[in-house]
Amino acid sequence: MYDRGWSDGLPLVPPTRERVLRMLDSTSRSGDEVVALMPPNLVDCTVEKVAVNSVMAGCLPEYLPVVLASLEAICTDDFNMHGVLATTMGVGPVLVVNGPIATRIGMNSGVNVLGHGNRANATIGRAVQLVVRNVGGGAPGGVDRATHGSMSKLGFCFAEDEEDSPWTTLAEDRGFDRSVDVVTAFCGEGPRILVDQQSRSAESLVRMLAEGLLASVSPRTVMGMDGLLVLSPEHMARFSDAGWNRPRFMEELEKFLMVETDGILAGAGGIEEGLPPALAGLTLPKFRPGGLLVVHAGGPAGLFSAIIGGWVNGQMGSEPTSREIIR
Amino acid sequence: MTEPVTVLDPTSEATPGQRSLNPRPAELEGLTVGLLDISKPKGAVFLDRLEERLTAQGAMVRRYAKPTFTKPAPVDLRHEIATQCDAVIEALAD
Numbered sequence: 001m002y003d004r005g006w007s008d009g010l011p012l013v014p015p016t017r018e019r020v021l022r023m024l025d026s027t028s029r030s031g032d033e034v035v036a037l038m039p040p041n042l043v044d045c046t047v048e049k050v051a052v053n054s055v056m057a058g059c060l061p062e063y064l065p066v067v068l069a070s071l072e073a074i075c076t077d078d079f080n081m082h083g084v085l086a087t088t089m090g091v092g093p094v095l096v097v098n099g100p101i102a103t104r105i106g107m108n109s110g111v112n113v114l115g116h117g118n119r120a121n122a123t124i125g126r127a128v129q130l131v132v133r134n135v136g137g138g139a140p141g142g143v144d145r146a147t148h149g150s151m152s153k154l155g156f157c158f159a160e161d162e163e164d165s166p167w168t169t170l171a172e173d174r175g176f177d178r179s180v181d182v183v184t185a186f187c188g189e190g191p192r193i194l195v196d197q198q199s200r201s202a203e204s205l206v207r208m209l210a211e212g213l214l215a216s217v218s219p220r221t222v223m224g225m226d227g228l229l230v231l232s233p234e235h236m237a238r239f240s241d242a243g244w245n246r247p248r249f250m251e252e253l254e255k256f257l258m259v260e261t262d263g264i265l266a267g268a269g270g271i272e273e274g275l276p277p278a279l280a281g282l283t284l285p286k287f288r289p290g291g292l293l294v295v296h297a298g299g300p301a302g303l304f305s306a307i308i309g310g311w312v313n314g315q316m317g318s319e320p321t322s323r324e325i326i327r
Numbered sequence: 328m329t330e331p332v333t334v335l336d337p338t339s340e341a342t343p344g345q346r347s348l349n350p351r352p353a354e355l356e357g358l359t360v361g362l363l364d365i366s367k368p369k370g371a372v373f374l375d376r377l378e379e380r381l382t383a384q385g386a387m388v389r390r391y392a393k394p395t396f397t398k399p400a401p402v403d404l405r406h407e408i409a410t411q412c413d414a415v416i417e418a419l420a421d
Contacts, residue, residue, distance in 0.1 A: 006338070015334050015335045016334060017333065020335050038339070041339065043339040043341050049337065049338075052335045053337045080397060080398055087397065134337040135337070135339045137338075137339070312395075312397050315395075316395045316397060317397040318397070
């Protein structure tokens with residue numbers, strides 16, 4: 001299987017007929033149904049091909065509906081998987097799962113949520129990338145031209161901790177009912193941790209989070225790149241103790257995410273990178289409206305949050321895209 | 328001896344169509360050369376210089392731009408270039 005170019009570098013589970021049939025049993029969809037037009041070669045991708053790759057990735061059958069919905073989300077003009085794959089920036093689809101399915105299939109939203117140790121988290125994202133590679137023909141060195149790449153290209157999937165969150169979920173924020181199973185695809189790099197172990201008030205922590213977010217992707221980007229903030233339970237507690245709900249948090253955070261453009265113009269501070277002179281004298285938000293996604297996840301102890309930087313956003317690049325997960 | 332294991336093909340099983348490049352023109356005099364800007368910063372710096380050089384060699388230059396560098400060139404744009412030009416140069420940037 002390595003020699004045929006099917007692997008992402010890790011060992012694969014041989015996709016025998018029996019394993020693939022068992023995988024297909026977990027969806028009501030027919031094996032020959034076309035899920036998406038798969039970039040970069042723009043070929044029809046069937047449920048069966050997704051099942052084959054999901055077996056190889058190590059998925060249990062019950063994960064298949066999440067893999068299918070993820071592929072539907074990324075193979076849209078909005079998400080622009082072709083561009084996400086081809087860009088020299090090290091970004092990939094970051095998949096956030098909401099709804100009862102996360103618990104039902106044993107996804108991790110707690111300790112080490114963005115790391116290793118959970119089969120569903122580890123293999124769903126991997127299966128999605130194997131489909132892009134094997135069905136779509138998108139392999140590193142071919143259409144995938146990433147300078148460094150990142151772990152989000154190997155597979156990056158996790159669940160939001162809904163049960164212990166005092167806030168509405170990411171999916172609710174994006175218009176879905178809490179009872180619905182949803183996957184949201186965000187084009188992002190690997191996570192970086194933001195440390196704040198001393199803030200005891202919401203007012204202090206929100207300022208600190210903003211300072212960290214201002215450096216997301218580059219301190220000199222404004223509005224052009226989105227972000228995904230993963231708030232840990234201990235950080236979330238600062239806001240819930242203060243009675244801040246999601247809209248209040250966003251309102252307060254946005255105040256500290258305003259950037260004076262004069263400080264980040266090309267040439268400012270002896271740095272050639274920066275905004276063009278036409279944008280001098282303005283105050284602009286770091287993120288476009290709706291360009292910062294916030295989820296609650298992580299272990300119960302630890303005064304850290306995680307920032308996942310995005311890529312060129314909107315119709316010029318990639319739009320965060322949510323899809324209902326259908327069994 | 329163990330039984331051989333049969334695995335299913337995870338690929339599309341489709342063979343992408345192979346198209347060869349047109350032969351390189353022996354000379355540029357009288358030819359129309361398309362210059363495609365991918366719409367990234369400073370791409371025009373490179374293409375402006377190419378236009379000067381190509382024009383000096385007697386080629387006629389037509390300029391095109393992708394709507395965004397993050398997506399493949401739209402079919403209409405590719406068709407336009409293919410029908411209007413004898414050769415094309417696509418610029419990267421930064």
